[in-house]
Amino acid sequence: MKLPCRIIIMTVLAVAATAMFAAIFSLQQIYREAEIQSRLEMERCIKTFWEFLRQKGTPVRLADGKMYAGDYLINGNYELPDKIQQIFGGTATIFMGDIRVSTNVLKDNGTRAVGTRLVGDAYDAIFKNAKPYRGEATILGKPYFTAYDPIVNPEGKTIGVLYVGVKKDIFLAHYDELRRNVAGAMLAVVTICSILYFLIILSGRRTAAVQKRALDFLQELIDSMPNPVFYKDLDGRYLGCNKAFETYLGISRDALVGKTVYDVAPPEIADQYRVSDNKLFNSPPGTIQQYESRMMDADGAIRDVIFYKSRFSDRYGSEGLVGSILDITEKKHSETRERSRSEILEHIAKGRPLADILDVITMAVEREKQGALCSILLANKEGTRLFHGSAPSLPDEYIKAVNGTRIGKGIGSCGTSAFLLERVLVDDIDTHPYWRNFLPAREAGLRSCWSEPILSSTGKLLGTFAIYHREQRSPGPDEINLIESAAHFASIAIEQTETELALKQSERKYRELVENVNSIILRMDTNGRVTYFNEFAQRFFGYTGDELIGRYVVGTIVPDEDTAGQSLAEMINGICTNPEKYALNENDNIKKGGERVRISWANKASLDEHGTLREILCVGQDITERKRLQEMMVQTEKMMTVGGLAAGTAHELNNPLGAILQNAQNIIRRVSPGLHANEMAAADIGIEFLKVREYMDRRGIIEMIQHIDSSVNKAADIVANLLTFSQKSPSIAEMSTLSEIADKAISLAAADYTLKKKYNFPNIDIARDYAELPKVPANSQEIEQVIFNLMKNAAQAVADNYPDRTPRIVIRTRIQNRYALLEIEDNGSGIKGELIPRIFEPFFTTRGVGNGAGLGLSVAYSLVVNNHNGQISVETAPGEGSCFKVLLPLEREK
Structure with missing residues (x-):
């Protein structure tokens, strides 16, 4: 029809x-799909960028006009943008404010666009509306598909921008x-x-x-x-x-x-x-x-x-x-491949276990190619054998059979590929010579195997990727591309995992070294803020890392001034600006509880790749005890020198003092009434003795002679104290109870009162705080003298007390290591820092003339250090009172 x-x-x-x-519908669909893919790609890309940035450290912050991720300097550092470009292609940038400080966006002359600014809709979205921006944007005159996210500091302020993008013409070229x-x-x-x-x-x-x-x-x-x-x-x-x-x-x-x-x-x-x-x-x-x-x-x-x-x-x-x-089969495959690619890259970026990433790669290929059975084998460090990495669809028996496959020519497709470092395609396992002696493949029903070597960026063998089929098959061009792509992604995953593992091992070894060393290790930025504080330092100072990280060292572990009045804030500022000048220094530090310690510091500048000072590494050793012993040695040598002089002076004074005292006493006797010889001598020369006596009384001669007598006795006491100070006498030590000695000394001190001394023990609150102590080997009379002298010193200090304080003295005993500790603490006027080194010197006093000879503390020092092999020290501050500490050995000296 x-x-x-x-x-x-x-x-x-x-x-x-x-x-x-x-045609029209297809083009519209393709364009819409391209736009959707661009948005998805940008989301995946910027998500990965955030992962990489957070791995470098948190929070992202500004310091000294620069941007940091934790301690990681961002300015001028192109590692992260280049890493994003290597994985995804396209461009990436980190903005500080609206200025590019780390980017792989290029200017027309081929240089990085560092220093250029963010403009347009993206700027308005980020800095005016505080929202991320997604869409097309013009960068340096060229259209891009883009994604911008604000970078917000812990205070919620936008301090920068994270960007990823790809040129529109490149993305839409297909x-x-x-x-x-x-x-x-x-x-x-x-x-x-x-x-x-x-x-x-x-x-x-x-x-x-x-x-x-x-x-x-x-x-x-x-x-x-x-x-x-x-x-x-x-x-x-x-x-x-x-x-x-x-x-x-x-x-x-x-x-x-x-x-x-x-x-x-x-x-x-x-x-x-x-x-x-x-x-x-x-x-x-x-x-x-x-x-x-x-x-x-x-x-x-x-x-x-x-x-x-x-x-x-x-x-x-x-x-x-x-x-x-x-x-649209190929289009579907491309979409599937792109989703798989993004999933793989996301797993890599998040640092997922290597086994999980390899499973994602093999299953992605199997989804795309029906009937494909994929396998990844990993090379050992020696490059001699291949071990199981992933094979989600191969039989378990076959996986066990190929695990540990030797690398060599003619040993299956994978062993040969790993040996030759080139692709090996076997379309019929039953007849190929490489598989002639390997029965497990036939038993598993495998008929073809295409193997691709997995190589690192430097060409090192990492493993092999293989596709099996249960029928004779030769790969087509798309399958060749697929196997190459899968091997490439496996290479990225393995290399990234190995790099991260090596980095973690290095960090672990470094951290173990730093954390286990018995030294204070801290890092601070150029503003003097702590960025790292090792465990030993935390135990030593009493702060946890969270309590101190980000805080200034001055005001926390460094006081504003040391005991000598030196400004430590100025010194820290000098270290932060010129650490080489302060490569070694000693200064006062302060623990969390307020205890002052002396630390010897070694400071080392840490520079970035541009030579800019990034932070200062400080390693410290506690030298408090060493400094105390040094000061004690200096004090002892000084005392020995002064003691020698005092001994000589005492001996020289003894003879004239004895003559003066004897003659003064004879004069008093010869003018005293009732002595027959005195009356007879006066009668012989025709003078009435009582008149002579009356004359001397009226002229005060008798009183003068008596004053001479008392002054000589005082001088004799001083000489005796000098001899006590200067001579290490063979002190007889007996096992004594320290609290009983202290009670006796308190009783003696309580009776020592004159109006001239301006203190009255009954008006002083005296507190006893005795711990259970064993008896100590000590000369009780000498230790009693020590406590008496220290009590008198404390009483004089509280006499200068402030009106709003009740005068108080605390006597305390404790055990401290191998010593008995005796503390005498007052709430008096305290001692100025510059005077502390001299307080144990003979004749040194802060009181006026007539208020003591300045021998009380020096005698106490001599009795404790010389006669008992003990230690004596003071903790004091002006207006804060004083605490004298006496340490006596618990055991006799051998």
Whole structure:
């Protein structure tokens, strides 16, 4: 039966309309998909960028006009942007404020765009609206797909921006090429159809032979279309198709005509086709149907396709449909591959276990290639054997068989590939010589194996990636690309894992060394804030790391001034600006509880790659005890020197003092009444003795002589004290109870009162705080003298007390290591720091003339140190009172 001209016209128009609609829709879909992919890619990329940045340290902060992630300097450091570019391609930037400080965005001259500013919609979103920005942006005059996130400090202030992007023209290059190809083809089809339509109208009344030729020409026109085209009647029987459809399904046109979809497709897919056809026939005329489905090709493979269908009808009312097919299998594969790629990179960026990452890689390939069984083997350090890394679908017995495979030529596909460092493709395991002696592969039903070596960025063997099949197979170009890509991602994962492992091991060894060393180790930035504080330092100072990190050293572990009045704040500032000048220094430090200690510090500058001072490493040793012993040695030597002088002086004074005292006493005797010799001597010269006595009394001569006598006695006491101070007498030590000695000394001190001394023991609150102590080897009289002298010294100090304080003295005993500790603490006026080194010197006193000879503390020092091998020291501060500490050995000296 000959088709009328009208049917031909309708068919031509339907084909042209369908082709045009398919082209337009496909381009729109591809463009939208490209935009969606760009957004997804940017999200994945910036998420990975955040992961890398957080791994460097938190929080992100500004200091000295620079940006840091923890201790990691960002300014001028291009490691992270370049790492993002290596993994994702495209560009990445870290802004400090709105200025690029770390970037791989390039200027026109090829240099990095450091110092350029963020402008446009992204700037407004970040700094005006405090929101992230996603979308197109112009960077240095070029359009980019971009993602910007604000960088916020712990106080909630936006201090910078994190950016990733890719040039729009690069990302859409594939789309542009496809758009040109499709548009050209569709333009040709529409042009031809328009010409054909015009010719058919002119020849509408020609003979059947002419119509036959026109119909043949139409078929040739349809055959020239690259996409498969078909047309069916209302009952779903095929009326015809083009050559592309024949090739696609592997069926001739003649064999196709009269068949239904149930004859050419699996039932579950044919059902979907039939439902869609019925829906189209029930739609209004002019409806163009489009939907995504699957189709079995000539090789029996299930392909992903998009159908474009439209209705047509002739003048007799017969209806049918015409449709075209767009194969999107590769597009689907690309999307799947891209999702897998992003998943793999995300796992790598988050530092997931290597085994998990390798499983993601192998399963991604298996999802893309049905029937593929993937394996990753890892090379040992020696490069001699391959061990199991991932094989989610291979039998367990086979995995055990290949675990530990020796690397060498002819040892399977993987052993040979690892040996040759090149791809090895075996399409038939049963016959290939590399597999001749390996029965487990045959037992596992494996027939082909393609192996790719996994190499590091330096060419070092890391392992192998292999694809197995259960039938003889040779790889196509897309499978070669797939295996190369999988090996590349495995290389990134393995190398990254090895790098992180090496870094963690290095950090662990360094941390173990730093944490276990018995030294104070801290780092501080150029503002004097602590950035690191090792465990020993935490135990020593009493602070936890969290309590001190980020705080200034001055005011925490360093006082504003030392005991000599030196400004330590100025010294710390000097260390922060010029650490080489302060490479070694000693200064006072303060523990959390307020105890002052002396630390010897070694300071080392830490510079970044540009030579800029980044922080200062400080290593300290506690020299408090050493300094105390040094001061004690100096004090002892001083005392020995002074003691020698005092001894000589005492001996020299003893003789004239003795003569003065003796003659003074004789003078008093010879002017005393009642002595017969005195009266006889006066009578012999004619003088009345009582008159002489009266004269001397009136002139105060007797009182003068008595004053001479008392002064000489005082001088004699001083000489005796000098001798006590200067001579280490053979003190007789007995086992004594320290608290009993203290009580006796308190009783003696309480009786020592004169108005001239300005203190009164009954008005002083004296507290006893005695611990249970064993008896100590001591000369009780000498220790009693020591306590008495210290009590008198304390009483004089509290006499100068402030009106709002009750005068108080505390006597305390404790055990301290191998010593008995005796403390005498007062709340008096305290001692100035510059006077402390001199308080144990003979004759040194802060009191005026007539208020003591200044020998009390020096005698106490001599009795404790020289006679008892003990120690005596003082803790004091002006206005804070004083605490004298006496340490006496618990055991006799051997």
